[in-house]
Amino acid sequence: MSDIINARVTFRNSPIHILEKFTFKDIDSAYESFRNHSGLKELVILQTCNRVEIFGSTNNLDVSKIKKTWASLAGLEEVAFDNNFEIVDDTAVCEHLLRLTTGLDSMVVGEEQILGQIRDAVGIAKEMKMSGEYLNTLFDKAVKIGTRVRNSTGINKGTISVGSMAVKLAEENIDDLKSKKILLIGTGEAATLVAKSLQKRGYSFYVTSRTMERSQAFAETVGGKPINFEEIIRAFSNYDVLFVATVAPYFLVTFDRIKEAMERKSGMMILDLSNPRTVDEKVATIRGIKMMNLDQIAEMVDKNMRYRSNQKNNAEKIISEEIQVLEAQMRRLEVEPVVKEIFKDIDTRRTKELEKALRMLGETDASKVKIIDDLTKAVVEGIISTPMNNLRKASEQADADLLKAASKLFDYKNKD
Ligand SMILES: NC(=O)c1ccc[n+]([C@@H]2O[C@H](COP(=O)([O-])OP(=O)(O)OC[C@H]3O[C@@H](n4cnc5c(N)ncnc54)[C@H](OP(=O)(O)O)[C@@H]3O)[C@@H](O)[C@H]2O)c1
Incomplete structure (x- = not known):
């Protein structure tokens, strides 16, 4: 199973002159180093004038490897991270990313630039072949939700740049x-x-x-x-x-x-x-x-933006509802490889048995072969669809036990 993590140094914890010490001078080599040394499977680096952040997915979170990689890229001692660095996982990542895409975490609440900066960051991660199914889905959904929250609350209207x-x-x-x-x-x-x-x-x-x-x-x-x-x-x-x-x-x-x-x-x-x-x-x-x-x-x-607290409150409320939807969508990604593999395995067996039966019958008439083929498909789908849909639902509801049991029952081996 993959964990999603976010590690960051931002203006919230660190004044600009400290923050600038944590920046990656060369994004391409930062991707290379994280790829080789951090234990992260996927990675998106988001670096703006107010924040240096990494989003990652991993099967085996090792915070010290992440800090070490970051420290060596920025030319810092690890101790420099003590008062500036934050790392969160799972729900807290979804929440933070939604606060970013809605503009709630920006210095200028609701400002638009962050959305473009996030899209650019994901574009670079894709080019570097470092973002995959997890992070692409997470960012895609978060940008869509962010845009919707901005439009429905008006938090982006009348911002002071x-x-x-x-x-x-x-x-x-x-x-x-x-x-x-x-x-x-x-x-x-x-x-x-x-x-x-x-x-x-x-x-x-x-x-x-x-x-x-x-x-x-x-x-x-x-x-x-x-x-x-x-x-x-x-x-x-x-x-x-x-x-x-x-x-x-x-x-x-x-x-x-x-x-x-x-x-x-x-x-x-x-x-x-x-x-x-x-x-x-x-x-x-x-x-x-x-x-x-x-x-x-x-x-x-x-200070000038304080009067916007109503729009901020509305946006906060929508975010707290949307986190659950986003989390369910992310969890569903966990189960899809299992479901896909089970369907593939069953279909291979079905095709093998079908060919055997057709050989024994000596049947070559295409219309009759099609009827028998459709029959076997309908039987298989009739049996397997309900448990697979229940498995998807269980995954959305974070029922890890059922997922484990299904993997065992169907002899599914995680490829990671
Ligand atoms: N974007 C924002 O919303 C925002 C908000 C607040 C603060 N900031 C800060 O403002 C600064 C500029 O950001 P930006 O987003 O405007 O960047 P940008 O769009 O990449 O523009 C960078 C500017 O810096 C100039 N430049 C680059 N290297 C230079 C050098 N060695 N000597 C002189 N000029 C050089 C470039 O001019 P050339 O044509 O000569 O390359 C260009 O005019 C950054 O420090 C950023 O942190 C940005």
């Missing part, structure tokens, strides 16, 4: 923001959220990315004036507000560059939406700098 909160914070902290020079560094998904909000509120801004083509394409679709990357990196003093949202693996906005820029101006606000951060936190100590990172921006989002 991290991007629009960042713009709101700039408005609150800077007098006459319209007269200031705003720069957006990054042209990805998070930068798009910022750009859309700036556009909506009527702010003009510059946008930059490592390649000018990318900045130009971004400007054409979501707005902003494209500007050369090298130029801005050397001249931050030209700007009053920086929104930074990149996946650069080092500090793009360094202490020295901002220190130098601040010799020529009195104030600047920097909002770093990146995780890992792309603005050196020491920058916050420079006189005249107001700085906010993703943790602080997300906290403000959370």
Whole structure:
């Protein structure tokens, strides 16, 4: 029998600067290592700016192997997992995944991005040939339920994105923001959220990315004036507000560059939406700098969303009902190989006996052969269908004893 597990480090237990230490730098090699060393049969890795999670199926859960594999991929000591790592199995996995797909576990409750991130994660797991029948079914059902809960509760309506909160914070902290020079560094998904909000509120801004083509394409679709990357990196003093949202693996906005820029101006606000951060936190100590990172921006989002508690309660209620349905569907997967094998075995015997009888009768007339064939099929199905359906029901109701007894009676050997 397979257990489904979920191991995770998320923003709920770990601030962003700790969380970033647990990320997998290279997803392909993470899949390879888990495949070879963790004892997991199936695996889906979900990594976003707020969480690093693995979902797995296994016949033989060994938590220490999972931690060891993860620790060696992230370059951490196992002790680092003590206060940050959570691992759950079975019902708790279904519940957690439904909280993810409905957006209840997101920093911004109800936000839509997580659904796309989950679909992408499953797509990669399929490409890596690491997700199979269990996880594909689990994620497929959970995404469908999540979408339904979002639509029926309206939890996804009127959410404040991290991007629009960042713009709101700039408005609150800077007098006459319209007269200031705003720069957006990054042209990805998070930068798009910022750009859309700036556009909506009527702010003009510059946008930059490592390649000018990318900045130009971004400007054409979501707005902003494209500007050369090298130029801005050397001249931050030209700007009053920086929104930074990149996946650069080092500090793009360094202490020295901002220190130098601040010799020529009195104030600047920097909002770093990146995780890992792309603005050196020491920058916050420079006189005249107001700085906010993703943790602080997300906290403000959370405060703003408190009024949504009604929708949250409704979504929680639906989830608690749906967990049972999802669990029953997952349990049914346990019994299907047994049922399939029994049907196959019985049909082989039926065909063998049928051929023997036809030989003895010397019967070759196709219409008569068909009548006898149909007769044997009807007899077999009449006898076997009810116990097999009862076996399926027993499995949905977690009746492991009956499943064991049936496997023994029909001489079924688990192939795993
Ligand atoms: N997506 C979200 O909803 C969301 C929400 C909150 C926070 N965040 C955080 O925001 C950051 C960006 O996420 P994303 O989803 O927008 O990622 P993304 O769509 O993959 O975009 C990544 C951006 O980073 C730039 N970049 C990559 N490597 C770089 C480097 N070495 N130097 C400079 N720029 C580099 C890319 O520009 P090029 O064209 O030059 O490659 C691109 O503009 C991440 O740290 C993420 O954790 C994302």
